[in-house]
Amino acid sequence: MLNRRKFIMTGAGLGAGFVCSSIFKARRTQAALSELKFIESLPTPFAAPPPSTLTVGLSSHSFHPSLEEGPTFAYGGATYLGPTMEVTRGTPLRLEVINDLGNHPLSDSIDQRLHGILGSDLANPRIAVHLHGGNLPPESDGFPSDTFMPGESYIYDYNNDQEAANLWYHDHALGLTAQNVIAGLAGVYLLRDIDDPAGGNGPLGIPAGEPYEIPLVLQDRLFNPDGSLFHPPAPWEPEFLGDVATVNGKAWPNLNVDRTLYRFRVINGSTTRTYNLKLSSKQPIIQIGTDQGFLNAPVPLSRLLLSPGERADVLIDFSKNSPGDKIILQNEIAMPFPQGRISLLLGTSSLPEIMQFTVNSGAAAPKAIPKMLRLHKPLIKPITTEPVRQRNLTLVEIAGPAGPITLLMNYIYWDEAMEHPELMERPKMDTVEQWNIINLQPVAHPMHIHLVPFQILNRQKIDVARYMKAYLATGSRRVLIEDALGGPTVPANYPPPSPDPFVIGPARPPAPNEAGWKDTVLLNTAEVIRLIVPFGAKAAENLPFGNSFKGQYVWHCHIIEHEDNEMMLPFEVI
Numbered sequence: 001m002l003n004r005r006k007f008i009m010t011g012a013g014l015g016a017g018f019v020c021s022s023i024f025k026a027r028r029t030q031a032a033l034s035e036l037k038f039i040e041s042l043p044t045p046f047a048a049p050p051p052s053t054l055t056v057g058l059s060s061h062s063f064h065p066s067l068e069e070g071p072t073f074a075y076g077g078a079t080y081l082g083p084t085m086e087v088t089r090g091t092p093l094r095l096e097v098i099n100d101l102g103n104h105p106l107s108d109s110i111d112q113r114l115h116g117i118l119g120s121d122l123a124n125p126r127i128a129v130h131l132h133g134g135n136l137p138p139e140s141d142g143f144p145s146d147t148f149m150p151g152e153s154y155i156y157d158y159n160n161d162q163e164a165a166n167l168w169y170h171d172h173a174l175g176l177t178a179q180n181v182i183a184g185l186a187g188v189y190l191l192r193d194i195d196d197p198a199g200g201n202g203p204l205g206i207p208a209g210e211p212y213e214i215p216l217v218l219q220d221r222l223f224n225p226d227g228s229l230f231h232p233p234a235p236w237e238p239e240f241l242g243d244v245a246t247v248n249g250k251a252w253p254n255l256n257v258d259r260t261l262y263r264f265r266v267i268n269g270s271t272t273r274t275y276n277l278k279l280s281s282k283q284p285i286i287q288i289g290t291d292q293g294f295l296n297a298p299v300p301l302s303r304l305l306l307s308p309g310e311r312a313d314v315l316i317d318f319s320k321n322s323p324g325d326k327i328i329l330q331n332e333i334a335m336p337f338p339q340g341r342i343s344l345l346l347g348t349s350s351l352p353e354i355m356q357f358t359v360n361s362g363a364a365a366p367k368a369i370p371k372m373l374r375l376h377k378p379l380i381k382p383i384t385t386e387p388v389r390q391r392n393l394t395l396v397e398i399a400g401p402a403g404p405i406t407l408l409m410n411y412i413y414w415d416e417a418m419e420h421p422e423l424m425e426r427p428k429m430d431t432v433e434q435w436n437i438i439n440l441q442p443v444a445h446p447m448h449i450h451l452v453p454f455q456i457l458n459r460q461k462i463d464v465a466r467y468m469k470a471y472l473a474t475g476s477r478r479v480l481i482e483d484a485l486g487g488p489t490v491p492a493n494y495p496p497p498s499p500d501p502f503v504i505g506p507a508r509p510p511a512p513n514e515a516g517w518k519d520t521v522l523l524n525t526a527e528v529i530r531l532i533v534p535f536g537a538k539a540a541e542n543l544p545f546g547n548s549f550k551g552q553y554v555w556h557c558h559i560i561e562h563e564d565n566e567m568m569l570p571f572e573v574i
Contacts, residue, residue: 033223033244033251036066038326038356042253046210047086047190047198050093051076056127056185057100062227063244064251070228071105073183075169080249082169082187084215089193093158099127099150106179109231114565115414116144116174124150127180130172131189132309132448133291133519135162138551141450144174144568161546163293163377163517164196166265166311168217174414178240178271178560182231184249186269188215194376195294204370206288206315207263214255215265218306219246220273220351236565238404239272239336239443245354254356259319260365263288266314268306271560273351274337274444274522277304280328281321286369289313292453292517293544294373296380299513307337307446307522309558312513318359319366325359337444338525378542380516383455383532385540387434391425392496394471395439395447395523395557395567407441407557407567411492417569423494425571429550430536438499438528440464440471445523445562449533450553451573453517453544457530458507460499464526467502499528517544520558535573550574 054076060069061079075082087093104110107122118126126149130142139146140156148154167189171180192198192208200208207213220242222230231240244251268275279285284300291311298315306312321327334350374380396411397404410423417424427433434457437447472492507530514521523529534540536548556568 033064033066036064037252037353038254040064040250040253042214042255042355043248043250044211044214044255045081045084045188045248047084047188050085050087050095051083052094053096053098054082055098055100058102059184061184061249063221063223063246063249067223067227067251070224070226072229073101073105073180073185075185075187080184081217082185084188084190085169086190086192086198087158087160088198089160089162089164089191092160095156095158096153097127097129097156098153099148101125101127101150104179105183105229106231108233110176110179111234111236114175114236117176120149121176125180126173126176127185128172129154129156129169130450131156131158131167131169133165133167133311133453134158135451135545135547137549138553141553142172143552144172144177144554147173159547160191162191163544164193165191165291165293166267166289166313167191168267168269168311170269175564178564179231181269181271181560182221182229182240186217188217188265188267190215190265195374203375204373205368206370207261212260213263213265215248215267216355217248217267217269218275218354219269220244221246221251236561238407238561238565239559240561241272241335243351245331245351247355252353252355254358256358256360257318258360258365259321259323259362261315261317261319261367261369264314264316266304266306266312268308268310270308272308273335274305274307274333274446275331275354276333277306277354278302278330278332279316280330281325283317283320286315286317287312287513288315288373290514290516291519295513295516296374297372298369301513303332305522307444307520307558308560309446309448309520310522315369316357317366317369318357319364321359323359323361327357327359329354329357377544381542383432383534383540385432385534387532388428388431390434390436390498392498393425393435393437394496395437395441395445397441406565407562409556409567409569410494410496412494412569413566414568414570421572424569425555426574427533427535427571429548429573430538432532432534432539435531435533436499436528437523437531438462438467438496439523439525440468442525444525445567446520446558447523447529447555448520448558449531449555451549452533452535453519454531454533456510456514456518456521457532458509459524459527459529460507461504462499462526462528463502463504467497467499470497470502503528
């Protein structure tokens with residue numbers, strides 16, 4: 001059998017024509033489709049109480065009137081994605097998830113050399129449900145190896161003891177997450193509290209519920225000529241970029257809006273694409289919440305930058321628009337972000353238009369936007385508890401002749417960390433730590449930490465060449481990294497050295513719309529980001545969650561293709 005490195009070396013030329021022609025064939029379909037934008041109505045998955053049982057099943061779905069239905073996965077009887085679940089803080093949910101899947105719609109793209117992949121995944125795919133942003137016990141977090149097969153079920157206990165926030169649930173099966181999510185396994189999870197109750201009667205006066213609060217799940221996709229989802233066939237590719245914008249499962253949809261205030265719960269559900277969103281009318285997007293709940297006060301934005309896994313709670317005021325106005329939600333970033341790696345096959349991929357708003361006739365009904373957002377909960381202030389330790393953590397890759405073979409954190413593989421606890425971050429429960437994550441790559445990475453929210457302390461540029469020289473130098477402790485699939489070996493110090501001697505220029509505080517509680521953050525190229533992370537409800541005062549748990553969780557890049565190929569590590573709260 002060819003090891004993976006030899007496979008890439010020998011197959012890059014042989015497979016390139018097939019992959020390239022397949023992608024171009026899919027893009028010809030998209031070129032015709034793009035002439036028919038904004039004719040499909042946006043599905044508005046209004047929130048409802050969650051079920052006690054959620055079946056994950058096979059379905060079929062049409063993303064556009066000109067496309068036929070193709071095979072998909074979905075939660076809870078939907079044809080794509082899943083129901084919007086609405087829960088209240090303090091009311092727990094016990095959810096039994098049943099795997100009723102069959103042949104994978106994207107089986108050709110499943111690379112059986114990736115860690116965790118089973119031969120049976122092509123016809124009987126594993127799943128694991130992760131409630132992204134949930135403060136949960138480890139057995140209910142969707143640990144990537146806690147998977148279950150078709151015909152099996154798993155019970156998740158969601159205690160819902162945290163502030164109101166825009167969470168989401170999606171698949172998290174080890175090595176298989178990208179294909180499962182692209183096939184349809186994602187959904188919205190709205191957590192309510194006294195400042196943000198269901199029904200729109202909250203003290204802030206902002207919309208909550210039908211019809212003026214609407215989830216927007218942004219995903220880019222590729223399609224075959226028959227309307228089915230397309231993904232480049234195996235072997236693994238480091239980034240997937242579609243050239244059709246889908247929102248809530250429809251391609252370039254339109255939403256008719258009244259002349260009043262709307263609230264949009266925006267989720268970047270794409271596997272790779274970062275968006276920089278703006279309105280063609282040049283009116284502001286007003287952000288009121290981050291991944292983990294309300295900001296202290298609204299932040300008007302001309303652009304909303306959102307990387308994979310991030311969420312934004314935003315208001316748009318249509319009261320000053322005229323009946324019949326057509327407003328495009330635009331995106332001004334080409335990918336991969338920021339300048340990306342050069343791809344001879346794909347090049348860069350822009351997606352300049354996402355959806356359209358058409359303003360209804362009728363009298364304007366303006367509503368006041370509150371000046372303060374946290375009436376019954378403490379204002380967000382920097383954590384003053386001294387971190388018990390700092391951890392220096394790196395983002396790196398093992399390169400091959402055709403591009404990256406795998407992407408790593410700390411030059412450590414998943415199996416190594418699982419087998420050797422000394423290579424795993426092990427914070428103590430109810431303590432505060434500072435995590436310094438250092439991006440040594442030319443691609444920006446959205447980083448997600450399970451279990452607990454964090455605050456951004458600052459960002460700072462770093463001299464990558466000087467840091468790498470120190471990183472790979474002889475030290476008191478060395479880990480010999482060897483690609484299990486045939487890649488090169490790299491001697492690297494563990495833990496990595498401090499970035500402080502190698503920084504360039506001043507540290508930059510978080511942007512105003514990032515100065516809240518986060519669980520996913522975009523880490524730019526040649527940059528260190530410093531995060532303050534409380535590992536338990538008693539770690540500091542005025543935290544937005546109420547639980548302390550010990551056990552194993554994960555932290556990872558939320559470019560899902562990276563996560564599937566080793567850019568994910570376990571950590572253990574002890």
